[in-house]
Amino acid sequence: MADKRVLIVDDEIHIIHVVAIKLRNNGYEVISADNGAEAFDLAMRDKPNIIVTDYQMPVMTGLELVEKLRQHEETKEIPVIMLTARSFAIPQEQQEKLQISGCLSKPFSPKELLGNIEDILYEKELVADN
């Protein structure tokens, strides 16, 4: 794929580190942030192809980040995958409303995350071509 820039957002440095290694090993460019506010600034500046964000973070949560992304022309189309360690899943209606492309529960498999990212970007490319 031509555009393979991923923004990873998580307040756990180890999660960012292991996901970054996995994605870089598979040819992706990785940028990261440890809170939602910082992630939004990076998204506006670097226009990632996809964002992987944790749900529960200080300063700005993952959900608040997505809401803000959808309010701006430059970022409203960026697909988002939500990582959550909470016992409840994000309701389907909320996922559709905020155009969240996928949810993964922690602990998650880096392999599975990679698979989800590739599927979403492939679909996006198909839509763009049509």
Place this chain on the structure above:
Amino acid sequence: MRFGRSIYVIATSVVACSMFTGILAEVRNSGTEEGWCFAGYAQRMPVALVCWVVVAVGVILLGWYWLRLTRAITSIARLVKDGEANAAGKGRGFFASLRMTKIDELCEAFDKHFEDCSVRIAEYEKQIKDLQIQIQLSLRRGKNAEAIIYSIRDAVIVFDEYDRLLMANEAAGRLFKFDFSSSQHRTLSELLAADQSELAGFISHCRTSQGQATRREIELLEDGDRKIFDCIVSCVYDQSRQVCGVVAVLHDITRERQIQQMKNDFVSQVSHELKTPLASITAYSEMLVDGEANDEKTRKEFYSVIQNQAGRLSRLIEDILNTSRIESGLIKVNKEPVSLTMLIEEQLQMIKGCAEEKNIEVIRQKPIVFDQVYVDKDIMSQVIINLLSNAVKYTRSGGTVKVSTEVDEVASLARLIVTDTGVGIPEDEVEHVFDKFYRVGANNKQAKGTGLGLNLVKQMVETVHDGRVFVTSKVGLGSTFGFELPLARRQSVGTV
């Protein structure tokens, strides 16, 4: 009785004949010198005398008979008038004593009548007594039921089939702000406020549908606070199975809901906290298995992360268990007089290495001579190490951590104070630092934690040892954490 009656008849006849004979003799003798009735004068005198004696006796007998008769009739009249059927007993004997032929049958009839009356009256009196006892029992049962209803803590209100108030206890009066004594027979719509229309509608619906007891959770305002009630409404049926009223019982479940919500929040938080290090362990393990760690250095880094995160998980589980044990009162506590200074010295040795690594100066101010406190040594050690390690964790390289103790003889308290030159805590977050799982957002970059350390400190000091924790802080300048505990008694110290 019959013999007496016969005597009366014979006597009456003799008297009548004698009177007739005497009168006849006198009439005959008044017209002639010698009477023809009885041969001669000598015979006429005794006959007249006998006749008069007999007449006198007859009159006396008649008089006596007359008196007894009138007496009997008067008694009968009195008995009948007074209704003293019990006097039948007296009447029976009384009438039996009369022994008068003509009124024997009347006496017997009256006797029997009074006997029947007395039996019936005795029965009626017994029935009246039974009914009175039943009335008393019913009244008492009613009073008991009212007393029970009035003493119930739940609000109980009773309406009739026209939605008019019949009964309400004190709890209902407080909840709905009415006085029962002045509100009886007021309607449902008059008693309940506009924001209680849901309850009014529920009660009316249950009454009209005549269904079984129905339950619903209803929110109501009580003293300005929003409260949740478990409301059960039941229909009251009369003997013909028609609805004659409705009983509503409202049980306050606000606290239960809050506790349930706290439990859910706690489980949710614990789940999140446990999954976080577990996510790292899982991800790094998978990377190692899949051969994604390309070199030895990376592999060692992965192993180290797994090990650290496993340790973090273990500490977290231990903290959660300790918190749970303290909150449920199950923690084992062995209190003894211990020198606070001694405990501090031991824990300072534990953090010395970490402080030196970060080039943080630990200043131990002059210890107090007598600062014995009555504590569990292990628990208090945990408290001190938590405070010291937090101070070192959140202080940047080159900063200082000051440790001091104080004794307040007047208040009989010993204090430990730990002051750092660390990142500080925002003013609006200071009051929350001792909450469960609370972490100051801005300080997450500086250091990681379980979010339970300070909560455990608070519980161990306050719940287990009747002490008090305190904190002051300024962003960018540092924080002061501490606690105070009651001093151990001098005599206890002397015997150790």
